[in-house]
Amino acid sequence: MDQPVVSLVTDFGHTEYLAAMKVAIWRECPECRVVDFYHDVLHGALLQGAHLLVKAVAEIPDAVHLVVVDPGVGTDRRALVVRTDGLTLVGPDNGILEPVTRGTNDLEVREISFPAEGASPVFHGRDLFSPVAARLARGDDIETIGRKVPSLMALPSYGFDRFGDRVMTRVVHVDVFGNVQTPVPVKAVADLVDSDRNVTVWIAEDAHEARFVRTYGELDLEELGVLISSSGHLEVALREGPAAMLLGSRIGDEIAIDAE
């Protein structure tokens, strides 16, 4: 975009904490546009936060991406800035930043040494992360933020395995329509999705018959579909209703998609 952008993913809801973060950003970077990417991450749900960050980076690669899902605020968990393949990420070192860096090049991780005297030990989102994100967005040199560290914490539960025509993964997000979203990218399953095969969705011990479709309107009412979401990931959906409720599935649950 034509102006500096800070994109936010948090578990704060649209509350006073979000407002405080935006004010902190605008104090450092009045010309910054702030994009409220997603604020309803379940409290402390790193898998979901990581997936929303993957989505946010796909939509706005040119933004500074600030993620505050931070149950360890005020403890000794580190605060990081990550730059990789032109992406800039800011957030706590609890695993949430790692999935989006997979497969990228030139990973640079820095520990924020922002002068945080007077920072509230319960709100680094306002007192530490937001000013840093704003400074990076306005063009400050990343070297002013802190020293290089060798690595960031991984989030191994975010991922998938494919065995033949079976994909095993976890639910990483349930969207506003109740669609069940996975971290499986289209490129990993393109040969399955374009097929006419029957497909079975496994949640816990339960098997649900489903069908590969392009869009919701191709489904009959109450028929379960498997499709590629607007972010390019494998999704399980109903035509006009919450698939998550039908499946009884929650974020973190194991899910398998089996194209016989």
Added chain:
Amino acid sequence: MDQPVVSLVTDFGHTEYLAAMKVAIWRECPECRVVDFYHDVLHGALLQGAHLLVKAVAEIPDAVHLVVVDPGVGTDRRALVVRTDGLTLVGPDNGILEPVTRGTNDLEVREISFPAEGASPVFHGRDLFSPVAARLARGDDIETIGRKVPSLMALPSYGFDRFGDRVMTRVVHVDVFGNVQTPVPVKAVADLVDSDRNVTVWIAEDAHEARFVRTYGELDLEELGVLISSSGHLEVALREGPAAMLLGSRIGDEIAIDAE
């Protein structure tokens, strides 16, 4: 207003899908102001979406109004731009755009032929409607958007009948306070509302005594009132509580208001 405005009515909530639409708008029109008019339309509720569009047009007639309540996304439902009496509307051709055009002049309907190669079949809000709305807001000629078509789909369930002192209609919105809102404009009932008559509100087979008032504070606690809402439509309300819960009424329900 002094800058181009795009106003949004959706059933996306304040989620990543809304963020993606805004980013798509700002990419085409960085100077556009985006107004989040209403995003909590019940999924696929065309009556409610149509009413929120009526409200939005009344508040910001000079905006481009983009409505995305689109259960038929990716099917053969058409994507439209409508211009009438200086209003500009963008959205799917599923009936949601029609009520606000009633009684207007110089209706022009165009089918969007935006080059949507690569558009996600599940998210025209981002890949088709938002860029079109942004281009119209920044001043692009409507002829560049698509060819004229003769008409748009109607939403006949949005409306009302008056028989003497009785008005029959449907609930089209329940607002954040639980007020029950109808599409009946003040001009159609001004002679009733200004009166001192008793009034009965019928929902299903149930009759509820009520009173015409100007504002909520004139009611006793638990007393049902009928009044003109801030958008100029007939509304049923309690003083400090959700009338919709008291009445057990939902969007789409028939409701009659009888001024004996």
Added chain:
Amino acid sequence: MDQPVVSLVTDFGHTEYLAAMKVAIWRECPECRVVDFYHDVLHGALLQGAHLLVKAVAEIPDAVHLVVVDPGVGTDRRALVVRTDGLTLVGPDNGILEPVTRGTNDLEVREISFPAEGASPVFHGRDLFSPVAARLARGDDIETIGRKVPSLMALPSYGFDRFGDRVMTRVVHVDVFGNVQTPVPVKAVADLVDSDRNVTVWIAEDAHEARFVRTYGELDLEELGVLISSSGHLEVALREGPAAMLLGSRIGDEIAIDAE
């Protein structure tokens, strides 16, 4: 900040009413930045609204603060502008504006005499308060808004008492994490909070053991903590869960914190 700011606290949610207020602000002051400080005040909850205003003023002292929690809209309750110690507040005279003025100097209260012909009797937020806030933000003289009046309505239930090592107050807010917030400022309890004493939290007749901590991560799971929130007030919290649910406490409930 570098541009005029209007900060909003309402019980409107993120709805069409909020949108209408913003449009009304931008019509008078297109260059105004609007901060959505908090919109989920429980309907008519003056204690909570007053506390969110206290928080908002602490975060953005340089904004015009508009508060619309207004169950008496359209009745004879007055509409006020308050200026004190450089703060500017706009809202109804129902008590909600008073707590934040305590201890300030040079209190000036004016009754808004904005020409409100045609104003909806059910929506002064849009038709009266927003235009006034916008005009003050853009620099209009406060004398153009209305005449001085001697005082504003008080909210005596907002406050606390300290008896020795016991603090008695009320719950004024439950935040998005379920943390139970009080109006007790850190300076009134600093000697208690920094100690190693046991602490008991009383809600109704129930005593709950707790511990003073600096941040959530110092607590064990399910252990109740008492700490200083990011706004500098006494708060009761769990490490990863809603303390309000554990305590069964709601806004307005009496709460006592006893450091033996």
